[in-house]
Amino acid sequence: MYTQGLLEQGSKTVTVAAVEDAERLQRFEAKIDAEEKIEPKDWMPDAYRQTLIRQISQHAHSEIVGMLPEGNWITRAPTLLRKSILIAKVQDEGGHGAYLYSAAETLGISRAEMIDQLLAGKAKYSSIFNYPTLSWADIGAIGWLVDGAAIMNQIPLCRCSYGPYARAMIRICKEESFHQRQGYDIMLKLARGTVGQRRMAQDALDRWWWPSLMMFGPPDGASQHTALSVRWKIKRFTNDELRQKFVDFTVPQAKFLDISVPDPDMRWDEAAGQHRFGEINWAEFHEVLKGNGPCNRERLTARRNAHDAGRWVREAAAAYAAKHTARSVAAA
Amino acid sequence: MSARADAGVTVAVPDRVRHLLRIADTSLVLAQRLGEWVGHGPAIEEDLGLANTALDLLGQARLLLAYAGELEGRGRSEDALAFLREEADFLNATLAEQPNGDFGDTIVRQFLIDAYQLELYEQLMTSADPRLAEIAAKAVKETRYHLRFSSAWLVRLGDGTAESHGRVQGSLDRLWPFTRELFDADNLDRAIAVAGIGPQLAALGAAWSARVDAVLAEAMLRRPAASPYRWYGKQGLHSEHLGYLLADLQHLQRTHAGASW
Ligand SMILES: [Fe+2]
Numbered sequence: 133m134y135t136q137g138l139l140e141q142g143s144k145t146v147t148v149a150a151v152e153d154a155e156r157l158q159r160f161e162a163k164i165d166a167e168e169k170i171e172p173k174d175w176m177p178d179a180y181r182q183t184l185i186r187q188i189s190q191h192a193h194s195e196i197v198g199m200l201p202e203g204n205w206i207t208r209a210p211t212l213l214r215k216s217i218l219i220a221k222v223q224d225e226g227g228h229g230a231y232l233y234s235a236a237e238t239l240g241i242s243r244a245e246m247i248d249q250l251l252a253g254k255a256k257y258s259s260i261f262n263y264p265t266l267s268w269a270d271i272g273a274i275g276w277l278v279d280g281a282a283i284m285n286q287i288p289l290c291r292c293s294y295g296p297y298a299r300a301m302i303r304i305c306k307e308e309s310f311h312q313r314q315g316y317d318i319m320l321k322l323a324r325g326t327v328g329q330r331r332m333a334q335d336a337l338d339r340w341w342w343p344s345l346m347m348f349g350p351p352d353g354a355s356q357h358t359a360l361s362v363r364w365k366i367k368r369f370t371n372d373e374l375r376q377k378f379v380d381f382t383v384p385q386a387k388f389l390d391i392s393v394p395d396p397d398m399r400w401d402e403a404a405g406q407h408r409f410g411e412i413n414w415a416e417f418h419e420v421l422k423g424n425g426p427c428n429r430e431r432l433t434a435r436r437n438a439h440d441a442g443r444w445v446r447e448a449a450a451a452y453a454a455k456h457t458a459r460s461v462a463a464a
Numbered sequence: 465m466s467a468r469a470d471a472g473v474t475v476a477v478p479d480r481v482r483h484l485l486r487i488a489d490t491s492l493v494l495a496q497r498l499g500e501w502v503g504h505g506p507a508i509e510e511d512l513g514l515a516n517t518a519l520d521l522l523g524q525a526r527l528l529l530a531y532a533g534e535l536e537g538r539g540r541s542e543d544a545l546a547f548l549r550e551e552a553d554f555l556n557a558t559l560a561e562q563p564n565g566d567f568g569d570t571i572v573r574q575f576l577i578d579a580y581q582l583e584l585y586e587q588l589m590t591s592a593d594p595r596l597a598e599i600a601a602k603a604v605k606e607t608r609y610h611l612r613f614s615s616a617w618l619v620r621l622g623d624g625t626a627e628s629h630g631r632v633q634g635s636l637d638r639l640w641p642f643t644r645e646l647f648d649a650d651n652l653d654r655a656i657a658v659a660g661i662g663p664q665l666a667a668l669g670a671a672w673s674a675r676v677d678a679v680l681a682e683a684m685l686r687r688p689a690a691s692p693y694r695w696y697g698k699q700g701l702h703s704e705h706l707g708y709l710l711a712d713l714q715h716l717q718r719t720h721a722g723a724s725w
Pocket residue numbers: 133134195224225228304308
């Protein structure tokens with residue numbers, strides 16, 4: 133997880149005008165047109181580099197912050213098998229974070245810088261992780277919907293023009309689809325379970341449905357930089373296209389679970405061959421991105437606490453490594 | 465096994481089950497503790513490392529609990545044993561249930577148990593109980609890796625900065641008293657050893673001691689004095705911490721009796 137079309141939310145203005153070298157730009161764009169990958173050593177416009185740094189680091193932060201809401205249920209998972217699966221899943225997300233930080237590092241920024249930006253509240257991460265996990269069904273709903281939305285967003289990124297990001301996405305997408313299936317399996321068990329379990333499943337869908345749709349980012353009309361990202365093949369589909377795909381994919385799955393999507397306007401449009409759905413509460417989305425969601429403060433505090441509490445450990449490791457190197461140099 | 469079985473010596477089934485639960489519960493409770501770390505480690509790599517150990521321990525616990533349930537013959541599954549037993553029926557070493565504290569506390573607890581489990585599983589590989597021997601053979605490989613992880617961190621922290629050295633020596637001093645229980649044999653341990661199902665704990669303790677001393681020396685840490693007090697977690701008498709741990713662990717199964725997940 134979890135890109136969000138957050139690209140458009142960045143404070144830096146991405147302009148082609150910043151690119152001074154017309155000839156190199158032409159070669160760069162020819163490469164992109166020919167579906168060749170851009171690699172770290174290749175020349176690239178600064179706007180391309182900055183856009184990617186922002187997108188990949190936001191994606192990495194989302195993986196890391198995303199460990200928190202799900203980690204919240206590790207100690208309370210209802211069976212030992214579910215507990216194992218959940219630990220492994222959250223661990224996968226941590227691995228995705230590490231892998232994506234490395235991909236971003238190929239663009240000339242360090243992991244430490246990126247983490248500092250996150251902890252300073254300057255970097256964004258997916259809005260979805262600012263919602264609380266209140267029941268075991270939330271773990272099912274996150275796998276089903278949030279990992280599901282992530283897959284929709286990320287499958288096209290496997291063909292992203294930037295080589296290291298595209299390759300990271302291929303590996304990550306495989307794991308996300310496991311997560312999606314495991315999440316749906318949790319939901320299925322609850323939906324076919326006791327009255328209490330069914331209530332839990334419905335309540336989770338009620339709370340996670342709209343935030344999941346928001347994961348695709350603002351509507352195309354409000355999204356300023358999609359065009360350039362599409363031209364440079366960082367992005368292959370617009371936010372609304374991906375959101376529509378997600379809805380069409382997910383609504384039948386909810387039907388199969390026999391739980392209802394919390395949208396009175398949801399209907400199948402026979403002529404268009406797709407679902408029509410109600411208006412998304414964009415005011416809520418923007419508030420959550422601004423830091424005013426239900427758990428923004430908690431999530432950042434948890435990350436800061438882990439970072440601060442780990443400082444003496446990282447310092448010890450660095451001191452030990454330095455002494456060790458000094459000793460082996462002295463011995464040589 | 466250091467003491468071979470006297471042919472014909474048998475241990476009653478309930479005692480064999482209790483012996484299995486001692487091993488299983490130690491892994492289960494420690495995995496539960498490590499699970500609390502996920503997402504909160506000092507860096508991503510350590511987070512993933514602790515999660516790896518948690519997953520292995522949980523896997524060991526599941527195999528051992530499933531076996532204990534079969535042996536017992538009362539139809540209790542791994543989950544029934546994990547989620548529906550009461551505190552006094554948990555037979556884990558008291559050390560395993562101690563709170564995570566800081567990263568140094570967690571590493572010390574882990575190191576002391578890893579070293580113990582490694583000696584234990586190595587011995588159990590030749591247990592007179594073939595099913596237990598088989599589980600031990602799998603667990604021993606995992607445990608070697610756990611011990612590498614915890615030893616490497618203990619050495620880094622012990623021989624890192626003045627602060628880290630002081631902190632981790634403090635952790636060692638606090639947790640050391642809980643190790644005595646691991647090697648003080650009671651009647652059940654003795655019966656198990658005589659039957660060749662498990663090792664003589666005194667011999668196990670000597671091997672553990674040598675292994676631990678070597679790493680402590682490398683970590684520039686001082687071995688604490690032997691504790692006059694002994695804990696009895698393996699007999700079901702725990703510290704104040706286990707009750708809360710079980711409240712979290714068992715919460716869903718207790719509130720939705722009979723549901724399947
Ligand atoms: Fe992920």
